[in-house]
Amino acid sequence: MVALAAVVLAVRTAGAAVEALAEAWPVLLLIAVPAGAAVAWRLRQAVAGRRRDRARLAALRLTLAELDAMDDRDFEHALRDLLVRDGWPARRVGGGGDQAADVIGDHAVRGRIVVQAKHTRVAGKVGSSVMYAVKGTAGPAHGADHAVVVTNGSFTRDAMAWGDRYGVHWVDREKLRRWAEDGSALHELLGLPARTRGARFGRAA
Incomplete structure (x- = not known):
C-alpha cells in the first residue's frame, strides 16, 4: 500500500509539473528568446572583433x-x-x-x-x-x-x-x-x- 501510494503521488506530481509547464511556456519563451538573441549577438561581436584585430595586424606598419x-x-x-x-x-x-x-x-x-x-x-x-x-x-x-x-x-x-x-x-x-x-x-x-x-x-x- 505504501509503495502504491508513492507511485500515485509521483504520478500526480509529474502531472502537476506538466500542467504548470504547459501554462508557463509562453512566459518561458519570452524569457528564452531575448536571452538567446543576446548570447548570439555577443558571439557575433566577439567573432567580428577577432576579425578586425586580425585585419589590423595583417596591415600593421610602424615607422x-x-x-x-x-x-x-x-x-x-x-x-x-x-x-x-x-x-x-x-x-x-x-x-x-x-x-x-x-x-x-x-x-x-x-x-x-x-x-x-x-x-x-x-x-x-x-x-x-x-x-x-x-x-x-x-x-x-x-x-x-x-x-x-x-x-x-x-x-x-x-x-x-x-x-x-x-x-x-x-x-x-x-x-x-x-x-x-x-x-x-x-x-x-x-x-x-x-x-x-x-x-x-x-x-x-
Missing part, C-alpha cells in the same frame, strides 16, 4: 619615428604585434626577472622565438653583453629555437660578430625599418629555418 617615440614597454608591445602579424602567436613577458626575454612567440613550423628588446636613443649602441645574456638564457630558461635582439639603434661591431658566430640574431635600425615599416616578415628577413628535432639553444627542463 621608425613612431618606434623611436615609444617607451620601453610600448616598444615591446609593438614587437609582439609585429610577430603576430608575421604568423607567430606571441606574448610580451618583459619585466623584472624576465631572464633576457621580452617577447616570446611560437610558430607551428619554425618553433619558438625569444626576442630581447633594446629601445634606445637613435645613436645608442647595444654591446656584446646583451648577446651573452640572451645566448645564456634563450634555451635553458625559455626553450628557444631562435633568439633575436632588436633595437631601434645599432650594435657594436663585436656584438654583431659575436651574434653571427653563436647564432644570436640581431635586428638593427635598418633591419627594423624593413620589418616594421616595409612589412617584411622577420623570419624571411633573418632567414630563420624551420624547427628541427632539437632546439638550437636546447630545451627548458
Whole structure:
C-alpha cells in the first residue's frame, strides 16, 4: 500500500509539473528568446572583433619615428604585434626577472622565438653583453629555437660578430625599418629555418 501510494503521488506530481509547464511556456519563451538573441549577438561581436584585430595586424606598419617615440614597454608591445602579424602567436613577458626575454612567440613550423628588446636613443649602441645574456638564457630558461635582439639603434661591431658566430640574431635600425615599416616578415628577413628535432639553444627542463 505504501509503495502504491508513492507511485500515485509521483504520478500526480509529474502531472502537476506538466500542467504548470504547459501554462508557463509562453512566459518561458519570452524569457528564452531575448536571452538567446543576446548570447548570439555577443558571439557575433566577439567573432567580428577577432576579425578586425586580425585585419589590423595583417596591415600593421610602424615607422621608425613612431618606434623611436615609444617607451620601453610600448616598444615591446609593438614587437609582439609585429610577430603576430608575421604568423607567430606571441606574448610580451618583459619585466623584472624576465631572464633576457621580452617577447616570446611560437610558430607551428619554425618553433619558438625569444626576442630581447633594446629601445634606445637613435645613436645608442647595444654591446656584446646583451648577446651573452640572451645566448645564456634563450634555451635553458625559455626553450628557444631562435633568439633575436632588436633595437631601434645599432650594435657594436663585436656584438654583431659575436651574434653571427653563436647564432644570436640581431635586428638593427635598418633591419627594423624593413620589418616594421616595409612589412617584411622577420623570419624571411633573418632567414630563420624551420624547427628541427632539437632546439638550437636546447630545451627548458
